[in-house]
Amino acid sequence: DRRTTFFGPAGSDAETTAFFRTAPIADSSDYSVWLPSLNINYQINEEYIGRFAVSKTMARPRFDSVNPRVQINESIWDAWGTGALGNTHLKPLESVNLDLSLEHYWGDSNMMSLALFYKDMSNFEETFSTPYYYVNHMTDYTLPEGAGNPDNLLITPDGQIPGDDANCMPQRWVFQQITQPLTIQCHQVNINEIRNGKGAVTQGVELSYTQIYDFLPGVLSGLGLSVNYTFADSESEAESVTLSETEERLITPLPQTHTPKHSSNIALFWEKNGHSLRLANRYNSIQLINRG
Numbered sequence: 001d002r003r004t005t006f007f008g009p010a011g012s013d014a015e016t017t018a019f020f021r022t023a024p025i026a027d028s029s030d031y032s033v034w035l036p037s038l039n040i041n042y043q044i045n046e047e048y049i050g051r052f053a054v055s056k057t058m059a060r061p062r063f064d065s066v067n068p069r070v071q072i073n074e075s076i077w078d079a080w081g082t083g084a085l086g087n088t089h090l091k092p093l094e095s096v097n098l099d100l101s102l103e104h105y106w107g108d109s110n111m112m113s114l115a116l117f118y119k120d121m122s123n124f125e126e127t128f129s130t131p132y133y134y135v136n137h138m139t140d141y142t143l144p145e146g147a148g149n150p151d152n153l154l155i156t157p158d159g160q161i162p163g164d165d166a167n168c169m170p171q172r173w174v175f176q177q178i179t180q181p182l183t184i185q186c187h188q189v190n191i192n193e194i195r196n197g198k199g200a201v202t203q204g205v206e207l208s209y210t211q212i213y214d215f216l217p218g219v220l221s222g223l224g225l226s227v228n229y230t231f232a233d234s235e236s237e238a239e240s241v242t243l244s245e246t247e248e249r250l251i252t253p254l255p256q257t258h259t260p261k262h263s264s265n266i267a268l269f270w271e272k273n274g275h276s277l278r279l280a281n282r283y284n285s286i287q288l289i290n291r292g
Helices: 174-179 218-222
Strands: 037-043 048-059 070-073 081-085 093-106 110-122 125-134 189-196 200-212 223-236 239-242 248-251 262-272 275-284
Touching: 070 189, 218 223, 218 262
Parallel strands: 081 189
Antiparallel strands: 037 048, 048 093, 070 081, 093 110, 110 200, 125 189, 200 223, 223 262, 239 248, 262 275
């Protein structure tokens, strides 16, 4: 029965055809986070300053991620459909930070520093592709109140078949019905679901050096150099992800995304009598883009 698919006889206007279903949905959540911090700066002498900081910080989820929407796209030309699911109950990204540095100043604008850092982060916002069945609303041209709620619409696959108490949407795959024996089964959709993932730890060291060589003669006294280098060692926690009704995938510990182990910036500059020139270069070693 494909009367309520895009190619059914109901017409071509997507806002009025039988295949188009919408229902209002609303949800709410709340959270509280304690964010203590301690910062200590100690001037050892006129040239050296030591700094120590320990803090807990947070970053709120993206606005679009907490949209409670559920979107399902049935495709009669593919074995499964696709969809997206927001998550009103996302927790904020939290990070416990520890920083320790020693800075050396000399001259009017020269500085050299060594800094150590440690970050223990949790509740990363990640997108998982999760298989679901969904409730059959073929004959409900006006969806009942609450029908769009994920708890009322999505069904976790567990051997259900069309017509049983779960009332799942039947499979309407055209290719299967043409080329293979007809099977009665629920239609699966792979939903891109936003969840809080596991945590990760990043630790490393940063070196910085800036100096203007004003002791050079004449026009060369405006020459300067600024260099910094960061070594960052990071690792995310192992995580188990459900791929299908009978399959799970273990994501092994990996470096944190967009966190290269080696990175540096170098700038050679010249400033004199209101004129300036700058030549800069940035380097990042190989880095992980996503965990797949």
